[in-house]
Amino acid sequence: MFRRFDEAAGPIVEIVVDDRRIEARLGENLAAALLAAEIEPFRTTPVSGAARMPYCMMGVCFDCLAIVDGVPNRQTCLETVRAGMVVERQNGARAPGPQNGGE
Amino acid sequence: MNRTSCDLAVVGAGPAGMAAASEASALGLRAVVLDEKPGPGGQIYHAITAPRTAARDAVLGPDYLGGLPLVDAFTSSGADYRSGATVWQISEDGVSYAGADGGGDIAASRVLVATGAMERPYPLPGWTLPGVMTAGAAQLLLKGSGLLADDAVFVGTGPLLYLVATQYVNAGARIEAIIDTANPAAKWAALPHLPMALRQSGYIAKGLRMLARIRRSGTKVIHGARDIALEGEDRVAAVTWQQGASGQRQRLACRHVFLHQGVVPNPNMTMAARAAHRWDEAQACWVVDRDTHGRTSLPWLLAAGDGAGIGGAKVAELSGRLAALAAAHDLGRLDAAAFAARSAPLIRRVGAEMAPRPFLDRLYRPADGTLAPQDEATILCRCEEVRRGAVADAVAEGCPGPNQLKSFTRAGMGPCQGRMCGHSIGAVISELSGRSAAEVGYFRLRMPVKPVTLGDIGGMTHAQKEET
Ligand code: FES
Numbered sequence: 001m002f003r004r005f006d007e008a009a010g011p012i013v014e015i016v017v018d019d020r021r022i023e024a025r026l027g028e029n030l031a032a033a034l035l036a037a038e039i040e041p042f043r044t045t046p047v048s049g050a051a052r053m054p055y056c057m058m059g060v061c062f063d064c065l066a067i068v069d070g071v072p073n074r075q076t077c078l079e080t081v082r083a084g085m086v087v088e089r090q091n092g093a094r095a096p097g098p099q100n101g102g103e
Numbered sequence: 104m105n106r107t108s109c110d111l112a113v114v115g116a117g118p119a120g121m122a123a124a125s126e127a128s129a130l131g132l133r134a135v136v137l138d139e140k141p142g143p144g145g146q147i148y149h150a151i152t153a154p155r156t157a158a159r160d161a162v163l164g165p166d167y168l169g170g171l172p173l174v175d176a177f178t179s180s181g182a183d184y185r186s187g188a189t190v191w192q193i194s195e196d197g198v199s200y201a202g203a204d205g206g207g208d209i210a211a212s213r214v215l216v217a218t219g220a221m222e223r224p225y226p227l228p229g230w231t232l233p234g235v236m237t238a239g240a241a242q243l244l245l246k247g248s249g250l251l252a253d254d255a256v257f258v259g260t261g262p263l264l265y266l267v268a269t270q271y272v273n274a275g276a277r278i279e280a281i282i283d284t285a286n287p288a289a290k291w292a293a294l295p296h297l298p299m300a301l302r303q304s305g306y307i308a309k310g311l312r313m314l315a316r317i318r319r320s321g322t323k324v325i326h327g328a329r330d331i332a333l334e335g336e337d338r339v340a341a342v343t344w345q346q347g348a349s350g351q352r353q354r355l356a357c358r359h360v361f362l363h364q365g366v367v368p369n370p371n372m373t374m375a376a377r378a379a380h381r382w383d384e385a386q387a388c389w390v391v392d393r394d395t396h397g398r399t400s401l402p403w404l405l406a407a408g409d410g411a412g413i414g415g416a417k418v419a420e421l422s423g424r425l426a427a428l429a430a431a432h433d434l435g436r437l438d439a440a441a442f443a444a445r446s447a448p449l450i451r452r453v454g455a456e457m458a459p460r461p462f463l464d465r466l467y468r469p470a471d472g473t474l475a476p477q478d479e480a481t482i483l484c485r486c487e488e489v490r491r492g493a494v495a496d497a498v499a500e501g502c503p504g505p506n507q508l509k510s511f512t513r514a515g516m517g518p519c520q521g522r523m524c525g526h527s528i529g530a531v532i533s534e535l536s537g538r539s540a541a542e543v544g545y546f547r548l549r550m551p552v553k554p555v556t557l558g559d560i561g562g563m564t565h566a567q568k569e570e571t
Contacts, residue, residue: 001358005162005274006249009154025248027141027153032248040338041233047488051337053233055523057240058146059139060221060369061485062518063231073518073554077243080141080187095486095518096554 013083030079105207112211117145119408120217123423124182137188150247191551201559220366220409229333238363255359264363293465300462382541396429475530486517
């Protein structure tokens with residue numbers, strides 16, 4: 001489990017994850033905030049239903065996908081924490097690939 | 104939908120992109136910089152402009168804070184910087200992006216791809232389990248949020264693996280073990296390149312200090328591990344491996360595993376643009392063809408930084424400046440004499456900074472089994488959950504290469520667009536078919552280079568929509 005090793009240098013805000021309220025640091029990375037709050041797993045895969053969590057933290061693996069403020073397939077490792085953000089976990093949903101881009 | 108035009112569109116605000124934009128602006132070019140992150144700095148200086156704490160600064164050290172002058176120069180350069188912007192298409196007309204500001208199209212005379220490196224995907228049994236991430240991912244969590252995990256096992260090799268482990272030790276985390284997968288023979292292969300590496304002595308000295316710090320902390324470092332596997336049900340619970348050629352199978356319980364096998368350019372954007380690429384045998388990866396200034400085979404496209412070939416942050420910065428000089432010269436905004444005069448010292452410094460690379464490339468070259476995993480059940484394509492066995496079956500049925508593999512297995516057709524499996528699928532096909540990696544090739548990529556919604560592509564022409 002991840003733990004915070006330093007104090008917040010900025011404000012603390014609340015965000016909602018599947019009806020649960022968690023604290024996060026304003027402006028920090030959303031995936032990091034979810035990991036700090038022990039949200040686990042982030043999603044399950046469309047192929048086998050396997051549990052997934054962030055692997056790369058830099059936008060290349062797409063394992064951190066979630067529904068953010070109603071928008072599905074957001075890469076949480078590229079999202080920034082805002083007060084009142086609403087995150088829903090995305091179970092089994094297929095994310096668009098190169099062959100079905102956006103459809 | 105934002106529409107604007109510029110001389111140079113830069114994709115990526117890491118060291119290469121920031122330096123290029125600063126240089127271009129100083130030369131009077133109008134530069135627009137687009138980057139996915141909320142702030143500038145790239146991965147190396149991730150979150151450097153966010154509120155920081157003294158405790159974290161102390162752990163991340165002077166190399167991290169050393170990025171501040173570059174960031175400051177960039178933010179005051181006058182370049183038009185758009186954060187949170189995901190570029191999904193580049194072409195001779197410019198770039199298209201999606202973002203919080205509504206996204207848009209930016210017409211540009213030149214496009215510079217400075218999208219950086221990614222960690223080489225390291226497929227081994229269990230690498231998709233929750234609790235497993237790259238060492239670089241762990242470091243980004245530390246840089247951005249001060250997150251640490253206790254009792255992690257670090258698996259792999261390379262300078263970044265030891266850097267993150269050192270920062271963990273300095274931050275007070277307890278590391279369960281470091282399992283170094285480097286081939287012991289690599290040391291001997293690297294040795295002839297040591298004298299050249301020592302010309303840039305600071306780098307080697309830093310490496311030795313990190314190793315000493317880890318040793319003093321009492322962290323267990325395990326060498327000679329083979330056939331490493333990760334076990335667990337809902338989450339990783341243990342690392343297992345074979346110790347030596349004939350030893351017993353070992354097992355170490357843990358809650359986190361951090362993987363690392365070096366870094367490779369992220370080739371998707373330059374490949375989707377159809378610039379020429381070549382296989383780099385020393386670094387075991389595909390790189391875009393470019394000249395000293397970063398000009399690619401396409402007249403409108405330049406590439407700089409680790410995304411165009413691994414050289415580290417300093418080389419990235421220098422290569423960004425060189426690319427800006429080339430753009431200015433080629434657009435008729437810098438005469439030949441000034442272009443040559445300004446380029447020469449930068450090119451000399453690139454040469455000096457690159458001196459340790461042949462040594463490092465050989466010392467930390469991934470062992471063959473890590474490039475092409477041997478276990479049939481190991482997932483290669485994380486998105487579509489395609490295992491090595493399925494790739495082997497396809498090859499046995501006559502599948503000649505990565506592109507045809509898509510129709511055999513769906514490998515490479517998920518949202519990551521082959522970023523996570525491209526290199527290992529090439530290595531597996533190469534091994535099974537007895538052809539070189541260069542011959543086997545890479546996925547044929549196309550735009551959009553990131554998944555986009557119909558709203559994002561609102562400005563697309565009908566013909567472009569047909570193509571996607
Ligand atoms: S963790 Fe890999 S894309 Fe977000």
